[in-house]
Amino acid sequence: MYTKNSYPFLWSYPILFVFLLLLVASFSVQARDTQEYWIAAEKTDWNYAPSGGNLINPENGLGVYGNTLVYTKYRYIGYTDNSYSQPIPQPEWMGILGPTIRAVVGDIIKVHFLNNTDLPLSIHPHGVMYNKDNEGADGGAGGSIPPGGRYTYTWVVDQDAGPGPDDPSSIVWLYHSHVMAEHEINLGLIGTIIITAANKARSSRGPVPRDVDQEFIALYMIFNEENDEESGMKHTINGRIFGNLTGFETTLRQRVRWHLIALGNEVDNHTAHWHGQTVLDRGHRTDVIEIMPANMRSVDMIPRSPGNWLFHCHVNDHMMAGMSTRWIVK
Amino acid sequence: MYTKNSYPFLWSYPILFVFLLLLVASFSVQARDTQEYWIAAEKTDWNYAPSGGNLINPENGLGVYGNTLVYTKYRYIGYTDNSYSQPIPQPEWMGILGPTIRAVVGDIIKVHFLNNTDLPLSIHPHGVMYNKDNEGADGGAGGSIPPGGRYTYTWVVDQDAGPGPDDPSSIVWLYHSHVMAEHEINLGLIGTIIITAANKARSSRGPVPRDVDQEFIALYMIFNEENDEESGMKHTINGRIFGNLTGFETTLRQRVRWHLIALGNEVDNHTAHWHGQTVLDRGHRTDVIEIMPANMRSVDMIPRSPGNWLFHCHVNDHMMAGMSTRWIVK
Amino acid sequence: MYTKNSYPFLWSYPILFVFLLLLVASFSVQARDTQEYWIAAEKTDWNYAPSGGNLINPENGLGVYGNTLVYTKYRYIGYTDNSYSQPIPQPEWMGILGPTIRAVVGDIIKVHFLNNTDLPLSIHPHGVMYNKDNEGADGGAGGSIPPGGRYTYTWVVDQDAGPGPDDPSSIVWLYHSHVMAEHEINLGLIGTIIITAANKARSSRGPVPRDVDQEFIALYMIFNEENDEESGMKHTINGRIFGNLTGFETTLRQRVRWHLIALGNEVDNHTAHWHGQTVLDRGHRTDVIEIMPANMRSVDMIPRSPGNWLFHCHVNDHMMAGMSTRWIVK
Numbered sequence: 001m002y003t004k005n006s007y008p009f010l011w012s013y014p015i016l017f018v019f020l021l022l023l024v025a026s027f028s029v030q031a032r033d034t035q036e037y038w039i040a041a042e043k044t045d046w047n048y049a050p051s052g053g054n055l056i057n058p059e060n061g062l063g064v065y066g067n068t069l070v071y072t073k074y075r076y077i078g079y080t081d082n083s084y085s086q087p088i089p090q091p092e093w094m095g096i097l098g099p100t101i102r103a104v105v106g107d108i109i110k111v112h113f114l115n116n117t118d119l120p121l122s123i124h125p126h127g128v129m130y131n132k133d134n135e136g137a138d139g140g141a142g143g144s145i146p147p148g149g150r151y152t153y154t155w156v157v158d159q160d161a162g163p164g165p166d167d168p169s170s171i172v173w174l175y176h177s178h179v180m181a182e183h184e185i186n187l188g189l190i191g192t193i194i195i196t197a198a199n200k201a202r203s204s205r206g207p208v209p210r211d212v213d214q215e216f217i218a219l220y221m222i223f224n225e226e227n228d229e230e231s232g233m234k235h236t237i238n239g240r241i242f243g244n245l246t247g248f249e250t251t252l253r254q255r256v257r258w259h260l261i262a263l264g265n266e267v268d269n270h271t272a273h274w275h276g277q278t279v280l281d282r283g284h285r286t287d288v289i290e291i292m293p294a295n296m297r298s299v300d301m302i303p304r305s306p307g308n309w310l311f312h313c314h315v316n317d318h319m320m321a322g323m324s325t326r327w328i329v330k
Numbered sequence: 331m332y333t334k335n336s337y338p339f340l341w342s343y344p345i346l347f348v349f350l351l352l353l354v355a356s357f358s359v360q361a362r363d364t365q366e367y368w369i370a371a372e373k374t375d376w377n378y379a380p381s382g383g384n385l386i387n388p389e390n391g392l393g394v395y396g397n398t399l400v401y402t403k404y405r406y407i408g409y410t411d412n413s414y415s416q417p418i419p420q421p422e423w424m425g426i427l428g429p430t431i432r433a434v435v436g437d438i439i440k441v442h443f444l445n446n447t448d449l450p451l452s453i454h455p456h457g458v459m460y461n462k463d464n465e466g467a468d469g470g471a472g473g474s475i476p477p478g479g480r481y482t483y484t485w486v487v488d489q490d491a492g493p494g495p496d497d498p499s500s501i502v503w504l505y506h507s508h509v510m511a512e513h514e515i516n517l518g519l520i521g522t523i524i525i526t527a528a529n530k531a532r533s534s535r536g537p538v539p540r541d542v543d544q545e546f547i548a549l550y551m552i553f554n555e556e557n558d559e560e561s562g563m564k565h566t567i568n569g570r571i572f573g574n575l576t577g578f579e580t581t582l583r584q585r586v587r588w589h590l591i592a593l594g595n596e597v598d599n600h601t602a603h604w605h606g607q608t609v610l611d612r613g614h615r616t617d618v619i620e621i622m623p624a625n626m627r628s629v630d631m632i633p634r635s636p637g638n639w640l641f642h643c644h645v646n647d648h649m650m651a652g653m654s655t656r657w658i659v660k
Numbered sequence: 661m662y663t664k665n666s667y668p669f670l671w672s673y674p675i676l677f678v679f680l681l682l683l684v685a686s687f688s689v690q691a692r693d694t695q696e697y698w699i700a701a702e703k704t705d706w707n708y709a710p711s712g713g714n715l716i717n718p719e720n721g722l723g724v725y726g727n728t729l730v731y732t733k734y735r736y737i738g739y740t741d742n743s744y745s746q747p748i749p750q751p752e753w754m755g756i757l758g759p760t761i762r763a764v765v766g767d768i769i770k771v772h773f774l775n776n777t778d779l780p781l782s783i784h785p786h787g788v789m790y791n792k793d794n795e796g797a798d799g800g801a802g803g804s805i806p807p808g809g810r811y812t813y814t815w816v817v818d819q820d821a822g823p824g825p826d827d828p829s830s831i832v833w834l835y836h837s838h839v840m841a842e843h844e845i846n847l848g849l850i851g852t853i854i855i856t857a858a859n860k861a862r863s864s865r866g867p868v869p870r871d872v873d874q875e876f877i878a879l880y881m882i883f884n885e886e887n888d889e890e891s892g893m894k895h896t897i898n899g900r901i902f903g904n905l906t907g908f909e910t911t912l913r914q915r916v917r918w919h920l921i922a923l924g925n926e927v928d929n930h931t932a933h934w935h936g937q938t939v940l941d942r943g944h945r946t947d948v949i950e951i952m953p954a955n956m957r958s959v960d961m962i963p964r965s966p967g968n969w970l971f972h973c974h975v976n977d978h979m980m981a982g983m984s985t986r987w988i989v990k
Contacts, residue, residue: 124935126933126947126948127938127945127946127947129964129965130936130965131965131966131967132967132968135935135936135967137935137970138935138969138970158964160937160938160945160962160964161938161945162945163945164940164941164943164944164945165943166942166943166944167943167944167945171945173947181976181979182976182977182979182980185976186976263974263976264975264976265975265976265977266927266929266975266977266978268975269929282943282944292929292931292950292975293931293974293975293976294931294933294948294974295931295948295950296946296948
């Protein structure tokens with residue numbers, strides 16, 4: 001490490017500082033919106049395979065993973081307002097994921113959190129700018145909200161929260177509880193934030209990118225339900241196993257963005273593979289995207305071949321354990 | 331997920347559609363060739379260390395991995411024509427890999443598959459465009475070819491099968507059997523497809539890129555021969571252990587492209603490392619390329635230093651278990 | 661594989677050859693410096709948690725990982741000259757790392773190695789150009805230096821050792837002992853080389869990039885101290901656990917480069933995560949960088965939010981086992 005006073009170009013710093021001030025000022029001006037969300041943490045039953053069967057290879061059944069299908073999970077549920085009475089419906093393919101928070105660079109995000117469970121919980125976001133009280137972790141005011149408690153998190157969507165120069169027009173960030181993070185992630189307290197670049201949004205108020213027709217999110221994660229017993233190792237995509245996640249449906253020539261995320265443990269090194277179609281990953285063509293715990297990858301696809309295709313982890317044991325579902329091109 | 335009718339720019343779609351039609355038409359015109367291959371699946375003996383010894387550190391021997399060296403494997407073998415009588419010779423460094431299928435963007439690939447084994451098998455390709463019957467997996471006509479059966483797969487090499495804008499002039503895709511994929515991959519039914527960009531091919535009929543002098547393929551994979559017993563965990567590069575893969579030979583200042591692939595299980599997270607030389611990985615300089623199951627990476631090297639160099643997995647246990655060989659610069 | 665004599669464009673080769681000669685000549689001219697280092701290998705005590713406590717969550721303590729904190733390690737220590745009497749002080753955040761070797765593309769590096777231990781050891785560098793005797797591995801003259809022995813390694817910093825076209829202005833390479841590499845890496849014989857692009861150095865003699873104010877290095881590695889017993893699996897950043905690595909301190913708006921490296925075994929697949937700030941990874945915005953054994957990643961950050969933030973592995977078990985520390989923005 002070296003120190004600043006050894007630098008020959010110090011004279012340039014005041015200029016830099018003025019530039020930064022102008023930059024911050026320009027953000028304030030162009031701030032289009034405060035994106036407001038009401039999210040409750042709730043204790044619910046979760047069924048890893050609502051059909052009760054293996055929808056990929058029905059004749060194979062669910063193996064030991066079918067011994068028990070329903071477990072108590074903790075989830076983030078989105079509501080329309082601060083009465084927390086009207087849950088916002090989610091597409092079927094979102095599975096166990098909490099509500100998707102969307103914003104454009106320049107926006108402010110406000111998340112009104114209600115902890116309707118019996119554990120102290122929080123919401124810790126990746127990517128966005130916050131001070132200690134809005135970190136949702138590690139000792140600030142929002143770091144641990146007691147059962148029944150409420151807290152409003154304020155996050156700033158600055159340039160450093162948005163797509164980089166080689167990223168697509170929107171990128172995905174994780175959010176999750178972070179009081180005892182490893183425990184609460186396994187409970188199911190997981191969601192995503194999608195940030196669109198300032199000049200790529202569909203309209204002045206809508207945070208959806210205009211060069212994309214459809215966005216899907218896929219969380220690859222092995223939930224550990226029975227203290228490492230194999231029957232409780234649920235190898236899921238968005239919390240479903242053996243094809244029980246439905247709704248990844250699109251049509252030919254749509255511009256589809258896939259946001260891929262993973263969370264978990266040493267076994268959660270996944271390789272998401274689509275049959276039937278490739279994706280563009282920052283200029284690289286592939287049909288396999290590797291994701292390790294907390295990786296966040298946003299890749300683009302324009303479906304070319306109609307069909308009912310597999311979408312699965314290419315790690316052999318994971319595929320066999322049910323980490324597989326279907327995506328449909330009409 | 332949002333729906334198309336909420337978009338303000340729908341008027342642009344007909345234009346897009348006409349553009350796409352023209353694009354498809356232009357492919358038909360520029361299609362240069364049908365690349366035709368005759369590939370049989372065969373049951374053979376495979377020796378993981380034909381020399382019988384450790385060619386990296388002879389004094390260390392092969393350890394438990396040397397207890398048994400020859401196992402029954404299933405392999406893809408390339409033939410000159412539909413008599414399947416004349417196998418196409420492969421360079422020694424290809425080891426257990428099936429024949430390399432080559433094509434240029436715009437081509438059609440036809441693979442005439444003969445299953446000369448006692449198991450139902452298939453050929454499932456990554457990357458290329460196919461309909462359900464040509465997927466080689468998951469229920470289509472080519473999804474499971476019985477013992478003695480034949481099937482011709484037709485794959486379209488469209489733009490989405492070729493290098494992306496930031497890829498080198500050729501990229502690698504896997505193919506493998508996909509009836510019970512995890513089992514058949516471990517049997518050895520693995521090969522690659524190399525696709526060259528349309529304007530980067532060496533000639534109008536040759537699918538080899540003209541900005542490259544030599545291409546090598548390296549599959550990092552741990553074959554599991556004895557139900558997880560360590561002595562049967564063969565830590566291989568192209569199916570050989572402890573330096574028994576020979577033939578990675580080049581000369582100073584050649585333009586060498588390395589296509590790296592991995593397959594397998596939770597332990598198959600590999601970090602391929604060359605001594606003596608670095609590679610360029612889409613603009614990034616390194617000498618270690620990480621590959622997880624089904625990852626496919628194509629990186630470029632111009633050898634600068636003559637020598638007999640190691641090429642090995644940098645994961646400690648893997649290196650110790652024989653995942654190491656040599657590459658030679660003359 | 662195909663051979664050169666099948667190429668239609670052979671006429672271009674003499675031109676290429678002349679170009680290469682000119683290129684090599686230009687390097688000789690612009691070679692600014694020989695970077696000279698005196699490095700000894702020494703046997704020392706190492707304390708994984710000098711504070712004796714858990715500085716992240718003090719109430720949780722150190723668990724089984726606290727049973728024993730001090731072990732015998734082998735380290736690379738930098739000295740001012742060939743008397744090896746005056747060790748070069750290192751910042752606290754460097755922890756167990758050996759001295760950082762710095763050079764600019766065009767330089768020569770000379771490392772005068774003294775093996776002050778009871779084991780044969782070496783220094784094997786990544787990235788730089790060497791012949792067999794300077795490889796520090798695999799049989800050359802510098803491949804195994806006996807206890808008490810000395811050896812001077814000469815490494816050439818050619819273009820292929822410097823940043824690629826899409827890399828930042830400096831990149832990190834590992835060096836480590838490579839007689840029995842897997843054993844010596846676990847002993848602690850690890851350091852880094854940082855190479856700055858020729859036109860990006862701060863001055864004609866200083867190898868530090870001028871577009872960066874501060875550089876940090878973080879090694880994520882699980883040291884195995886007790887033959888796989890969990891209490892001996894020290895989940896470290898630069899050799900410290902549970903917040904005992906101190907000194908990652910910077911100020912708002914500094915241009916900070918983080919060089920991330922990993923080494924080790926099958927469990928050493930890490931995902932480094934910063935709270936409070938994102939990084940730019942070759943044009944991609946993220947706050948999680950995945951590193952597998954021997955991966956070397958250099959990413960940039962401009963701190964935006966003051967605070968005392970976590971920096972930890974996002975793999976659940978690793979985080980719980982102490983792979984966590986703090987970075988501070990003032």
